[in-house]
Amino acid sequence: MAEENEDTSEDSTDVFSSKFDPLKAFYTDGLKVPDAEAPIFDNISKFETFCLKGLTAKIIDRDMQKGVEIKSTSRSFISQDSTRSILVERKKKCSEKNIIDRMAKCFGPLSALYQYMEHRIKVKIHTRSVDGIGGHIEAYIAAFDTHWNLALEDCMQVWTRKIVRKSAGDSHKKIITKTNTNHMTVVKKNKRMETLERHISQLLLRGEQIVSIVRME
Numbered sequence: 001m002a003e004e005n006e007d008t009s010e011d012s013t014d015v016f017s018s019k020f021d022p023l024k025a026f027y028t029d030g031l032k033v034p035d036a037e038a039p040i041f042d043n044i045s046k047f048e049t050f051c052l053k054g055l056t057a058k059i060i061d062r063d064m065q066k067g068v069e070i071k072s073t074s075r076s077f078i079s080q081d082s083t084r085s086i087l088v089e090r091k092k093k094c095s096e097k098n099i100i101d102r103m104a105k106c107f108g109p110l111s112a113l114y115q116y117m118e119h120r121i122k123v124k125i126h127t128r129s130v131d132g133i134g135g136h137i138e139a140y141i142a143a144f145d146t147h148w149n150l151a152l153e154d155c156m157q158v159w160t161r162k163i164v165r166k167s168a169g170d171s172h173k174k175i176i177t178k179t180n181t182n183h184m185t186v187v188k189k190n191k192r193m194e195t196l197e198r199h200i201s202q203l204l205l206r207g208e209q210i211v212s213i214v215r216m217e
Contacts, residue, residue, distance in 0.1 A: 103144065110146065116215065117141040125150070126211040127159075133211055135159025139203065148207030155200040160193050 012021040013028050025031055041047045103114050116123055117140075125137045139155035188195035 102146075106146070110144070113141060113144050113150075113213070117144070122216045124214040124216050125152075125205065126214075127205070127209050128211050129159075137203070137205065138216065142202075145207075148210055150205045150207070150210070152203045152205060153201070155203045156197060157200060157203075158187070158195065158197045160195045163189070163192060163194055 011017040011019040013025045013031060014020060015025070015034050039050070041050065103110075103117070106114055115121070120140060122138060122140055125139065126133050127135055127137060129135075135158050137152065137155050137157050139152035141150055142153045143151040184196050184198045186194055187197050
């Protein structure tokens with residue numbers, strides 16, 4: 001048993017053994033280093049860097065033997081002509097982000113909106129309400145985007161709303177009303193609903209409020 005323990009202890013301190021224990025070898029006195037000229041490293045990261053450098057050198061030697069062209073890793077400065085061409089390309093990319101250029105390059109249903117805008121064709125836009133179609137807007141398209149957000153001009157808005165009845169308890173309260181607010185006029189009226197219209201010179205309509213767009217002319 002003693003001989004086996006001695007053999008295992010020798011194996012654990014032998015660098016070339018599969019049972020080598022680096023911690024035990026570190027605290028063992030009089031341990032013989034296989035290579036007396038081996039470099040000493042302060043920490044593991046320095047050792048890894050040294051190994052990677054050696055591996056890179058081996059790869060370069062192998063590529064040189066095979067005749068592979070090795071590219072230089074030194075910094076290369078760009079000439080003035082190439083920098084100008086790069087700036088021109090960047091300007092082209094930035095110009096594509098302009099909404100005016102995007103409208104001209106659109107396709108599908110958006111191309112019809114572009115034709116309405118270019119030829120100044122009036123359209124009828126049906127807008128949604130909480131539970132259905134709330135009304136429509138007759139206007140000219142000034143600009144649009146891929147989300148169907150519309151900038152409109154010379155707008156005539158028509159919509160319906162419920163008539164608010166006054167209760168008997170509110171008769172003693174002072175009610176302040178504004179007549180002709182935003183030039184609204186009542187076009188049609190029945191017992192429960194009334195239809196109003198008003199003119200707006202410029203209007204920005206969000207795409208989520210649009211139900212359909214119809215050409216009028």
